[in-house]
Amino acid sequence: MKIGSSNDEKAVKAQYASSSGLNTRISFHDRYSTNKTGYGSWILSNYEIAEGANVLELGCGTASMWAEQDDLIARCGVLTLTDLSEVMLSAARGNIGERKNVAYALADIQDIPFMDDSFDVVIANSMLYHVPDLEKGIREVRRVLKNPGVFYCATYGEHNFTDVLAKWFELDGEAFTPNHNFTMQNGKKILRSAFENVEARFYKDSLRITNIDDLIDYLRSLVSLKTINDLPSQRIQEILLKHSCNGTIELPKEYGMFIVYS
Numbered sequence: 001m002k003i004g005s006s007n008d009e010k011a012v013k014a015q016y017a018s019s020s021g022l023n024t025r026i027s028f029h030d031r032y033s034t035n036k037t038g039y040g041s042w043i044l045s046n047y048e049i050a051e052g053a054n055v056l057e058l059g060c061g062t063a064s065m066w067a068e069q070d071d072l073i074a075r076c077g078v079l080t081l082t083d084l085s086e087v088m089l090s091a092a093r094g095n096i097g098e099r100k101n102v103a104y105a106l107a108d109i110q111d112i113p114f115m116d117d118s119f120d121v122v123i124a125n126s127m128l129y130h131v132p133d134l135e136k137g138i139r140e141v142r143r144v145l146k147n148p149g150v151f152y153c154a155t156y157g158e159h160n161f162t163d164v165l166a167k168w169f170e171l172d173g174e175a176f177t178p179n180h181n182f183t184m185q186n187g188k189k190i191l192r193s194a195f196e197n198v199e200a201r202f203y204k205d206s207l208r209i210t211n212i213d214d215l216i217d218y219l220r221s222l223v224s225l226k227t228i229n230d231l232p233s234q235r236i237q238e239i240l241l242k243h244s245c246n247g248t249i250e251l252p253k254e255y256g257m258f259i260v261y262s
Helices: 006-015 019-032 039-046 070-075 086-096 134-144 161-168 187-191 212-219 226-230 233-242
Strands: 053-057 076-083 102-106 119-123 145-156 197-209 249-261
Touching (some): 019 212, 039 249, 070 076, 134 187, 161 233, 187 249, 197 212
Parallel strands (some): 076 102
Antiparallel strands (some): 145 249, 197 249
């Protein structure tokens, strides 16, 4: 299953060219999500990592979820953090630091640079929808995952705040091209191309936004809503204010993760 175009890939690379946009999105969700458990904390709570396990994370980004997780990191035999972006990998190294059992490497999920049956746990959060040849990527995960082993992959659903915002701004056609390549709705079927045992878990949450300027900054960091960036900030603010009630904007969120057993 090859998905996306060269333009899509360029847009994704632009979105992740620096860690600032990613940090904007993370801090926005931390500030305005109604579920105060936190998506990252919830993801971590689902991990079952045995003492001495070899763990691989693909597309680790800034590795911010691992920050302040010293006990979990210490439990790993080796934690290998990888990303396609040298910038992201540098940020991850800055967040986690040099440790005896932590390794950093540039890696593409479509051609994972490790031997067969190398890892007890593989993690690929919020990134599978960006993979051009997703079936190949999943086969590569299956190749490097031990038997038994577990693969954790978090993603979003198809009934999310971006869809609501697209309606508010009357975006359609090429103006709004949501990435539904790997979602909570279709992910199980895709994963079953290489794995039999796939479990879906949903994270209940929503957004309650009290500062429109923060929402505008967030919108400007999203590739799927890039058309909005062509509008003047004042026009964006006017549209958002129409959907504000007592100074607050409510938006739905649909997130979750798949736990896959080899």
